[in-house]
Amino acid sequence: MPTSPLTPTSTLPLPNSPIKIPRLGFGLYQSPPNVSKASCLAALKAGYRHIDSAQFYQNEAEMGEAARESGIPRSEIFLTTKILSSGGSPEATYKKCLESVQKIDGESGYVDLFLIHSPHSGPQGRKEMWQALERLENEGRAKAIGVSNFGISAIEELKSYARIWPPHVNQIELHPFSQQRAIVTYCTTHSITIEAYAPLVRNLRAHDTTLVSISNAHTKTTAQILIRYSLQKGWVTLPKSDTPSRIIANADVYGFELSEGEMQMLDGLDQGVEGAIVETVVN
Secondary structure: OOOOOOOOOOEEEOOOOOOEEEOEOEEOOOOOHHHHHHHHHHHHHHOOOEEEOOHHHOOHHHHHHHHHHOOOOHHHOEEEEEEOOOOOOHHHHHHHHHHHHHHHHOOOOOEEEEEEOOOOOHHHHHHHHHHHHHHHHHOOOEEEEEEEOOOHHHHHHHOOOOOOOOOOEEEEEOEOOEOOHHHHHHHHHOOOEEEEEOOOHHHOOOOOHHHHHHHHHHOOOHHHHHHHHHHHOOOEEEOOOOOHHHHHHHOOOOOOOOOHHHHHHHHOOOOHHHHOOOOOOOO
């Protein structure tokens, strides 16, 4: 449980880094390019200061445009992207990453966090991508670097060649129905910041009786309960919506607190691999 009250501007320090990451993020998975810019602007207006895109999402440019048009100083907005697969060589992989940075923040710009999206490129692909991210970090084009969907063995593998270890972040699917406790414990032990994607379970569990009873007790939506749960677990949470009213509601999670008993009730919903809607890591 956090030792200080959570607020919309709450941050977490990244390991071995001066960078702090906003606890509440805004996810852009499956947000079409013609919609994502407006969604980002709505999120920034609602108080979000952290937006999460990826090469695979095909909305990096729109995220960057929204940040520029918001009127908020660039230094106050935390922008993330990800590379899914290597370019086939170290140089091609680096160029692929640099193109994303430039697409988001211009020729001389930067991203706050650059992740390897998946471990599924194999050992050589993972090495090429990590070393490309380290090069970006060294050049100031990525303030922090990390991984996504990485299990324990894939993170340990980085040690053999990494200049930066541990990775600053591991972004994985996390919600009450899939809690991935082994990798969460490992990341916590090694001070790797945990980001929770799909914290709303894509609304597939909105009628769960435990979740509904807790939401009724607080007069909050089930989505707000899930976001609050994620925050109280100590994770960075990445809810996603393209509906303006829900974008606003999903940021309205600071006027209440889940009790220890309610957190335990939600912890009790874990179904392991069966509860995942995207993927669980391979440890």
